[in-house]
Amino acid sequence: MQLTRRDATAALAALGATGGIAYGARHFTSDDETDADDTDANTDASDDTQSSEGDDHLRSTLVAVAGVLYPNEVEGIEGFVNTFLDGRLDDSPHAEGVRSAIQTLDEHAEAWYNVKIVDMESETIDGLLREIGADTADEDPNGPTAERIRYYVVNELLLALFTSPTGGELVGIENPIGHAGGLGSYTQGPGGGQ
Amino acid sequence: MSGRDRTPVDDAEVCVIGAGPAGGLIADRLAADHTVVVLDAGPRFDPSDRLERQERAIRPSYDRPDVWDGDPERDAHAASGEWFYPLNHARVKGIGGSTLHWQGMVMRLHEDDFNSESARGVGVDWPIDYADLRSYYAAAERELGVAGADHPYAPPREEPFPMTEFEPSYSDSLFADACERLEIDMHPVPNARNSESYGDRSACVSYGTCQPVCPSGAKYDATVHVDRAESKGATVIDRAVVGRLEHDRDRVTAAVYNTPDGAEHRQKADVFVLAAGGVETPRLLLLSESDEYPEGLANSSGLVGSFFMDHLFAGMGGLLDEPTRQNHVGFLTSECHQFYNDADAEIAPFKLEFFNYDGPSPVTMALTGDDWGDALLDRVRADYGNHIGMGALVEQLPTEESYVGLDHDQTDPFGNPVPDVHWTVDDRALRTIERANEIQREILTELGVEITWQVGPDNTGPAYHHMGTTRMSDDPADGVVRPDLRTHDLQNCWIASSGVFPTGGAMNPTLTIAAIALKAAGHIDEAL
Ligand SMILES: Cc1cc2nc3c(=O)[nH]c(=O)nc-3n(C[C@H](O)[C@H](O)[C@H](O)COP(=O)(O)OP(=O)(O)OC[C@H]3O[C@@H](n4cnc5c(N)ncnc54)[C@H](O)[C@@H]3O)c2cc1C
Ligand code: SF4
Numbered sequence: 046m047q048l049t050r051r052d053a054t055a056a057l058a059a060l061g062a063t064g065g066i067a068y069g070a071r072h073f074t075s076d077d078e079t080d081a082d083d084t085d086a087n088t089d090a091s092d093d094t095q096s097s098e099g100d101d102h103l104r105s106t107l108v109a110v111a112g113v114l115y116p117n118e119v120e121g122i123e124g125f126v127n128t129f130l131d132g133r134l135d136d137s138p139h140a141e142g143v144r145s146a147i148q149t150l151d152e153h154a155e156a157w158y159n160v161k162i163v164d165m166e167s168e169t170i171d172g173l174l175r176e177i178g179a180d181t182a183d184e185d186p187n188g189p190t191a192e193r194i195r196y197y198v199v200n201e202l203l204l205a206l207f208t209s210p211t212g213g214e215l216v217g218i219e220n221p222i223g224h225a226g227g228l229g230s231y232t233q234g235p236g237g238g239q
Numbered sequence: 240m241s242g243r244d245r246t247p248v249d250d251a252e253v254c255v256i257g258a259g260p261a262g263g264l265i266a267d268r269l270a271a272d273h274t275v276v277v278l279d280a281g282p283r284f285d286p287s288d289r290l291e292r293q294e295r296a297i298r299p300s301y302d303r304p305d306v307w308d309g310d311p312e313r314d315a316h317a318a319s320g321e322w323f324y325p326l327n328h329a330r331v332k333g334i335g336g337s338t339l340h341w342q343g344m345v346m347r348l349h350e351d352d353f354n355s356e357s358a359r360g361v362g363v364d365w366p367i368d369y370a371d372l373r374s375y376y377a378a379a380e381r382e383l384g385v386a387g388a389d390h391p392y393a394p395p396r397e398e399p400f401p402m403t404e405f406e407p408s409y410s411d412s413l414f415a416d417a418c419e420r421l422e423i424d425m426h427p428v429p430n431a432r433n434s435e436s437y438g439d440r441s442a443c444v445s446y447g448t449c450q451p452v453c454p455s456g457a458k459y460d461a462t463v464h465v466d467r468a469e470s471k472g473a474t475v476i477d478r479a480v481v482g483r484l485e486h487d488r489d490r491v492t493a494a495v496y497n498t499p500d501g502a503e504h505r506q507k508a509d510v511f512v513l514a515a516g517g518v519e520t521p522r523l524l525l526l527s528e529s530d531e532y533p534e535g536l537a538n539s540s541g542l543v544g545s546f547f548m549d550h551l552f553a554g555m556g557g558l559l560d561e562p563t564r565q566n567h568v569g570f571l572t573s574e575c576h577q578f579y580n581d582a583d584a585e586i587a588p589f590k591l592e593f594f595n596y597d598g599p600s601p602v603t604m605a606l607t608g609d610d611w612g613d614a615l616l617d618r619v620r621a622d623y624g625n626h627i628g629m630g631a632l633v634e635q636l637p638t639e640e641s642y643v644g645l646d647h648d649q650t651d652p653f654g655n656p657v658p659d660v661h662w663t664v665d666d667r668a669l670r671t672i673e674r675a676n677e678i679q680r681e682i683l684t685e686l687g688v689e690i691t692w693q694v695g696p697d698n699t700g701p702a703y704h705h706m707g708t709t710r711m712s713d714d715p716a717d718g719v720v721r722p723d724l725r726t727h728d729l730q731n732c733w734i735a736s737s738g739v740f741p742t743g744g745a746m747n748p749t750l751t752i753a754a755i756a757l758k759a760a761g762h763i764d765e766a767l
Contacts, residue, residue: 058290059290059293059294059446060290060293060294061290061291061293061294113611113612114611114612114615115611115612116612116613116615116616117612117613118616171612180609180610180611181609183299183300183607184298184299184300184606185300186300196298196300199611200298200606203602203605203606203611203615204294204297204298204602204605204606206605207601207602207605207606208297208602212601213601215616216601216616216619216620216623216624217562217620217623217624218564218566218567218600218601218623218624220445220447220567221447221566221600221601221602222297222446222447222448222566222569222600222602222603223293223294223297223446223447223448223602224445224446224447225444225445225446225454225455226444226445226567227444227445228405228406228434228442228443228444228445228568230445230567231408231409231445231564231567231568231572231595232406232407232408232409233409233564234409234412234562234564235561235562235564
């Protein structure tokens, strides 16, 4: 299933970056863009590259991690994650938490595997996250490493996916919690009928 | 005002304590013609933070009280009763009050609810009837903005709801056939939630997180009326915790409050309105004891804090072997009052609810699992999609054993004893939960549901409605306020709260709170 810019802006709209609609044109080619209604929102956002070089590394790392966390049938991960991060990586304490969690993750990668995450195979990233304990940890922004990684990395990315319409559709709910998908869907049956 | 200047207002005519729906409506009604000041213990929330609060609502590391910045020290409480009472899940402190968190179902009480003793042989009659509140109910529906439709079991109404009802959900349509075969009627839930745009508030856009936060403002909350009161000239002071009412024999003279800078202030006014909810209002009266009133203020009946009631939840649900389409919206669209009017001394009134959000939502499952990738996808696909469930609310009777008191062993940051919610539940309520479960089982079985969960008499909990603690009565010996909502004892002190309900009925209380607040506003206006 193809993630679109609409999915990323929907996830942002659910999670507190409401300017999201203006973000992200640069991350999607027109082939990625399956939602025709949205294309004109693309136009004036083409040069809003706000991220620093440091954030570029952060972005690539999160894209690599999303490749592990997201189901195989999900496509368009790079554009989706980057657009989502456009809205999330501001100067808020939350964004700082994401930056520092990724730094911790990279430090572990280098200590244990001698490479940064961006240079790892998917299976190795998967193994690293499990060795850190991020699979069984409960998320906690102020907790020990595993809980922080769960909060700022694993759940950050899962939250983005599952509050987006395409992420919802993957599991049978095109209007997931957090997404303002309108009043049409709750009355409709599984085939779209009433 | 920004909320930073927290000094008292000179020459105030009306001091309202509590900025929930009761206080908000009264302030709004009186602000144009009188100098009104509203004091609230909690903060003023920035409307632009609501998406952040929604994220807290979705993320597992936040507890419900965290969504609206609950403060465990400010909100400390005891629960010494036979039944634990989770008070801080049952309220919000701040401008807007508990409606920031609420679900927003709003029904009128039924006619017999006002005459429980004479019609059902238990409880006590209210000193007023449905007819006395009827026009206030209609006004309250307009104020909150209610989307609904009439049905045969509801008390008589003279005009349509302000907005058309929400359409039944797909999930409701699954229930409909089974209920029809069993001759059980389903009808729309009146919602304080916009099915179309209402005034300057937008229609519901289906975020699905209504309880505990609606990011769009389509769900009514009392900031609507507090903001309106301010625009008419009222002064609203947030983070002003009232700890005591100074008084002489006949009148309250000042509300003494603390602000975050550690200062203590005294707000004087001609009239005081206590709208701090069904727990904090009796607490404030008890805290205001004096040589004149050693048992607490407005308490010559000895009944301040007595007869604490909530509604009990009964529920059941399970799995159906077809998609049920849950969790698209965060509110209910169908209910059933068919059994309500059969209530008697043995069985309490109760209503049935058909859920639109039974079972976990995919995002919650994703954030709480031990897996990701394809394993996560398989798990969510297997567990989401087939849940279906029902709820019910049941009346509990007022009893002496259930009350709100003070816990003198624990104090809040200002040195005041914390409230003790000493909650117990009568046998009729427990029997009625069983009865509700029976009907739920019948419906779910007819529908072909494999039942996997039940909330019955052994694991029931409260619906977060705080009633009975400042009872309304004709005779000063039998209650705390008169039918016009003024306290029996004090000439300038009114109470607007579900605390005044003598018997609770089984309807969510806030429409009745709003009706009572509008009634009180009229009486206060006359008195001024
Ligand atoms: C999860 C949840 C779901 C609910 N769902 C529904 C529903 O569907 N339908 C329904 O009818 N009802 C529902 N309710 C109940 C509803 O929220 C309350 O009935 C309603 O908000 C009560 O209004 P109020 O103005 O009396 O008190 P509140 O809304 O509780 O407001 C009281 C205000 O007083 C302030 N205060 C308290 N003490 C002091 C003090 N000492 N000094 C100054 N200020 C003080 C508080 O800060 C608060 O802001 C729900 C409640 C909860 C928690
Ligand atoms: S579903 Fe609930 S939270 Fe969403 S817009 Fe409607 S009322 Fe608000």
